[in-house]
Structures are given as structure tokens and as C-alpha cells.
Amino acid sequence: MIFLLSWLLLAASAHAATLSVQSPRFTISAADAKQLRSDTLSLTKKPEPLTLSPTDTLKLTFQITTDGEDGKGVQPHQTFLRFYDAVSGEEGIQPVRVTPGGKAKFELNMARPPASIPPTSSAPLEVSLILGSFVHDPAKYDLFDLYIPASQPAPTHADAAMFSPRPAIQHTFRPAQSLPPKAVSALFAGAVLAPWAVLLGLWGKVGISVPHLFAPSIVPFTALLGAFEALLFWYWVDLKLGQVLLYGAVLALPTVFAGKHALSTTGKWRAGRK
Structure with missing residues (x-):
């Protein structure tokens, strides 16, 4: 103890x-x-x-x-x-x-x-x-x-400028797109629709009856022509020239064959009428 x-x-x-x-x-x-x-x-x-x-x-x-x-x-x-x-x-x-x-x-x-x-x-x-x-x-x-x-200031690294605050980026936006006058738009719209008027006139001259217009041999050619018109309208609204040329080249081949087939069928109908 x-x-x-x-x-x-x-x-x-x-x-x-x-x-x-x-x-x-x-x-x-x-x-x-x-x-x-x-x-x-x-x-x-x-x-x-x-x-x-x-x-x-x-x-x-x-x-x-x-x-x-x-x-x-x-x-x-x-x-x-x-x-x-x-x-x-x-x-x-x-x-x-x-x-x-x-x-x-x-x-x-x-x-x-x-x-x-x-x-x-x-x-x-x-x-x-x-x-x-x-x-x-x-x-x-x-x-x-x-x-x-x-104390001396710390030495500056060669890459320090890359991580320092940079000047604010000033974006320059294009001005809003200006629409042409209505008269000019109507003129070009008429130019786009003119081939359809010529086509209807030619159909009237060759004397093809209206029922033949919706024949299975004629409808594909008419539909492909409508696709070309839709492509031109799409180009006017949104597409670029390169896209139009690409899509037009894709449509051109079936349009040629459909048109050739429609013409041959029309010739047979005319020969039959004689």
C-alpha cells in the first residue's frame, strides 16, 4: 500500500x-x-x-x-x-x-x-x-x-494561361431572314406549278381517256412526279441544295422506268383505238 x-x-x-x-x-x-x-x-x-x-x-x-x-x-x-x-x-x-x-x-x-x-x-x-x-x-x-x-510570387507555369479566366465569348447572330414580296413568291409558285399545267395539256392532246389516268401503269409515274414536286417544296422550306440533289438522284431512276412503262402502255392503248 x-x-x-x-x-x-x-x-x-x-x-x-x-x-x-x-x-x-x-x-x-x-x-x-x-x-x-x-x-x-x-x-x-x-x-x-x-x-x-x-x-x-x-x-x-x-x-x-x-x-x-x-x-x-x-x-x-x-x-x-x-x-x-x-x-x-x-x-x-x-x-x-x-x-x-x-x-x-x-x-x-x-x-x-x-x-x-x-x-x-x-x-x-x-x-x-x-x-x-x-x-x-x-x-x-x-x-x-x-x-x-x-515572399516572391509563385512561378507561372507555361500552361497556366490555359486555365485562367478567358474573355467572354461574344456571339454574332445573323439577322432574321427577310421574306420576298408576295408578287415574287406568287411568280415562282406559278413557275413550280407550270409543269403540271403542261402535263394536263399534253394529256388532253393525246386524247387519253380519264379512266386511263388512274390505270396501274400510269399511277406510279404520276406519284413519282408528285414526289419531285414535294421535294422542291421541301427544298424551299428546309432542305439544302446538296440534299435536294441526293434525294432527286434517288427518285430519278424509278421515275425514268415508271415514265418509260407509262409511255409504252399509252402507245398500246392508242394502237388499240385505231
């Missing part, structure tokens, strides 16, 4: 302990390794904003310990640096490697910035340290504000 209580007290004390940061320090170096700025960070008050040029390097070192213990360094389960742009709302999370003794080191080289850095403008990034652990209370520390060069 005493052994169990001791383990409970130990677990409670470990959970009650909080993580703290010791000896936080930053260094800004130029491309030629010349030190531009170096100072110790205060966890209660932010220093003057840090500024990095496109070739500068920022180094951050610190050690993580716990309050209420012997001050030995510990390794949290999670250690992150958060870069937050308060203007755009963009943020980036960068994990930091910590040794079992609690020592941590982070390096930001602006010549090769990590992908976790959010897109930037002229506004500074708020840099904070986030610590997480299964056995200790989590902790968060606001370290400093950081000015870095504004």
Missing part, C-alpha cells in the same frame, strides 16, 4: 511540474559568417524585432528544464517553433530537435528557408516556442518578432 501511494505521489509531482526554458539566445550572421547581432532572450519581454536579409542566418539555442525538480534538462515529446503572420493569418510550424539533456538548437538560413515558413509581406512574423509532454504541463513562450524578406 505504501509502495502504491509513493508511485501516485511521484506521478502527481511529475505532472504538476512545468517545462521551462533556460539560457535562450539568438545570433544573426551574414553570408561571410560575420556576426551581425547576438543577445540573450527574455521570456517575459520581447526584444527589438529581428531583421534578416536574403543571405542572413538566424541561430537559436536554449535548454529545456522543469520547475520544481533538480534543474536537470529534459526532452519534451514535442518542441515546435511557430511563425505567425498576424496580418494575413498565415502560420507555419517548424519542429526543433532536442537532445535527451534538453539542449536545443535551431538554424534559419534565408538562402534556403524551410517550407514551413508562411508567405510573408512587409509585416513581421511572431515567433513563439511551443513545448508538449505526456508527463509535464505544456508551455508556450513568445520569443520575438521577425522581419524576413517578402
Whole structure:
């Protein structure tokens, strides 16, 4: 029982302990390794904003310990640096490697910035340290504000223009079809019906009796001629010239044979009358 209580007290004390940061320090170096700025960070008050040029390097070192213990360094389960742009709302999370003794080191080289850095403008990034652990209370520390060069626009892909909004298509419609005068329409309608008048006149001259007009040998030829008239009317209303020529060629062959048969039959009737 005493052994169990001791383990409970130990677990409670470990959970009650909080993580703290010791000896936080930053260094800004130029491309030629010349030190531009170096100072110790205060966890209660932010220093003057840090500024990095496109070739500068920022180094951050610190050690993580716990309050209420012997001050030995510990390794949290999670250690992150958060870069937050308060203007755009963009943020980036960068994990930091910590040794079992609690020592941590982070390096930001602006010549090769990590992908976790959010897109930037002229506004500074708020840099904070986030610590997480299964056995200790989590902790968060606001370290400093950081000015870095504004992000360059993303390179334009060669096919990007194909997927960008295109100008609206302006359709040009043909004007409404104008109808010819009624006199012109009547003239052409008479021209279309004229062959029928000629046909009736010819039938009257050859002296064919009316009953022969509906004879089985004559009706197919008359029907095919009516089909030609219907085709011309259809062309006037809807068809195109190519369609008329195609359909006319199809009708032409049976019309020739029907007409030849009708003429031969008519000749026999005339010979019989004589």
C-alpha cells in the first residue's frame, strides 16, 4: 500500500511540474559568417524585432528544464517553433530537435528557408516556442518578432494561361431572314406549278381517256412526279441544295422506268383505238 501511494505521489509531482526554458539566445550572421547581432532572450519581454536579409542566418539555442525538480534538462515529446503572420493569418510550424539533456538548437538560413515558413509581406512574423509532454504541463513562450524578406510570387507555369479566366465569348447572330414580296413568291409558285399545267395539256392532246389516268401503269409515274414536286417544296422550306440533289438522284431512276412503262402502255392503248 505504501509502495502504491509513493508511485501516485511521484506521478502527481511529475505532472504538476512545468517545462521551462533556460539560457535562450539568438545570433544573426551574414553570408561571410560575420556576426551581425547576438543577445540573450527574455521570456517575459520581447526584444527589438529581428531583421534578416536574403543571405542572413538566424541561430537559436536554449535548454529545456522543469520547475520544481533538480534543474536537470529534459526532452519534451514535442518542441515546435511557430511563425505567425498576424496580418494575413498565415502560420507555419517548424519542429526543433532536442537532445535527451534538453539542449536545443535551431538554424534559419534565408538562402534556403524551410517550407514551413508562411508567405510573408512587409509585416513581421511572431515567433513563439511551443513545448508538449505526456508527463509535464505544456508551455508556450513568445520569443520575438521577425522581419524576413517578402515572399516572391509563385512561378507561372507555361500552361497556366490555359486555365485562367478567358474573355467572354461574344456571339454574332445573323439577322432574321427577310421574306420576298408576295408578287415574287406568287411568280415562282406559278413557275413550280407550270409543269403540271403542261402535263394536263399534253394529256388532253393525246386524247387519253380519264379512266386511263388512274390505270396501274400510269399511277406510279404520276406519284413519282408528285414526289419531285414535294421535294422542291421541301427544298424551299428546309432542305439544302446538296440534299435536294441526293434525294432527286434517288427518285430519278424509278421515275425514268415508271415514265418509260407509262409511255409504252399509252402507245398500246392508242394502237388499240385505231
